[in-house]
Amino acid sequence: MIQEQLPTEIQEYLEKQSDYQNDFEHLYTKDGFIETEGLIHKTVISYYMGKNILLKGPTGSGKTKLAETISAIYQKPMHSINCSVDLDAESLLGFKTIREQDGKSVIEFVEGPVVQAMKNGHTLYIDEINMARPETLPILNGVLDYRKTITNPFTNEVIKAHKDFRVISAINEGYIGTTPLNEALKNRFVIFQVSYLTGDQLKEVIRAQTKLTDNQTIEYMAKLADELIEETKKGKVSEEAASTRALLDACDLAVYLTPLTAIEHAISEKLDDEREKSFVMNLAETYFKE
Numbered sequence: 092m093i094q095e096q097l098p099t100e101i102q103e104y105l106e107k108q109s110d111y112q113n114d115f116e117h118l119y120t121k122d123g124f125i126e127t128e129g130l131i132h133k134t135v136i137s138y139y140m141g142k143n144i145l146l147k148g149p150t151g152s153g154k155t156k157l158a159e160t161i162s163a164i165y166q167k168p169m170h171s172i173n174c175s176v177d178l179d180a181e182s183l184l185g186f187k188t189i190r191e192q193d194g195k196s197v198i199e200f201v202e203g204p205v206v207q208a209m210k211n212g213h214t215l216y217i218d219e220i221n222m223a224r225p226e227t228l229p230i231l232n233g234v235l236d237y238r239k240t241i242t243n244p245f246t247n248e249v250i251k252a253h254k255d256f257r258v259i260s261a262i263n264e265g266y267i268g269t270t271p272l273n274e275a276l277k278n279r280f281v282i283f284q285v286s287y288l289t290g291d292q293l294k295e296v297i298r299a300q301t302k303l304t305d306n307q308t309i310e311y312m313a314k315l316a317d318e319l320i321e322e323t324k325k326g327k328v329s330e331e332a333a334s335t336r337a338l339l340d341a342c343d344l345a346v347y348l349t350p351l352t353a354i355e356h357a358i359s360e361k362l363d364d365e366r367e368k369s370f371v372m373n374l375a376e377t378y379f380k381e
């Protein structure tokens with residue numbers, strides 16, 4: 092079967108995306124998501140088709156960055172909510188407040204991120220959706236259902252989403268254990284795995300997003316990250332040790348501090364277990380000397 096063509100502007104974007112490997116000047120990807128396994132292509136198409144997208148991957152693997160990049164391709168603002176913090180219906184939908192108008196007090200409803208994204212046809216990014224509180228599930232179900240309609244219990248307004256409204260969600264699914272996503276919610280998504288970058292692509296992210304320029308240090312930092320990812324998969328160290336976010340912090344600190352000090356504060360100290368901390372530092376010492 093011959094696949095249909097995407098709209099020209101999206102097609103052009105994707106072509107530029109493949110040129111990007113040799114061209115750092117491109118607007119979106121300069122510090123946008125660096126591609127693995129055609130993820131941008133596949134998610135951009137899913138977004139275009141109005142599918143709810145679920146990104147699964149360990150902490151700091153670029154899920155938010157990918158969501159921002161997709162949203163930027165469609166030039167849409169992105170409203171974010173994080174279900175791991177105690178998120179109630181008000182923080183999703185909005186709240187009532189009193190405002191003075193012509194000497195009188197009037198009650199006004201301040202719209203929350205879900206209502207704003209639905210009405211304006213923007214992107215809604217729902218982080219850690221597997222941690223949603225039971226009271227918010229009916230709202231999330233309404234947002235994800237094909238009817239894309241919710242009733243705001245604070246105003247009784249029935250909100251039917253703008254046709255361009257899109258949902259991208261994420262769950263922190265590590266190599267070892269996660270809170271599973273409720274089946275009814277999972278059913279409403281097309282699902283993509285986002286993995287930690289390694290090797291040349293990781294070096295590319297370090298160069299694009301940190302102040303570190305020393306090639307040798309970049310090389311060793313990327314090698315250390317590759318090893319930490321492997322150790323994480325084996326369950327030897329917790330997942331945070333392999334986070335790209337932590338590595339980028341270490342690279343920035345290493346511009347002014349020794350790499351070992353940078354790694355200690357950006358990676359090792361984030362771990363709770365003393366043995367894991369030493370494990371990371373011992374591994375780092377095979378690359379860097381004080």
Ligand SMILES: Nc1ncnc2c1ncn2[C@@H]1O[C@H](COP(=O)(O)OP(=O)(O)OP(=O)(O)O)[C@@H](O)[C@H]1O
Pocket residue numbers: 122123124125126148149150151152153154155156157218261262263288296300335336339
């Ligand atoms: N593939 C990638 N391309 C570009 N940047 C990346 C990529 N992977 C990770 N990063 C960078 O690593 C950092 C962490 O990424 P991000 O916040 O998107 O991760 P996340 O998976 O959403 O994390 P969490 O699950 O903890 O919310 C950011 O600075 C991001 O720019």
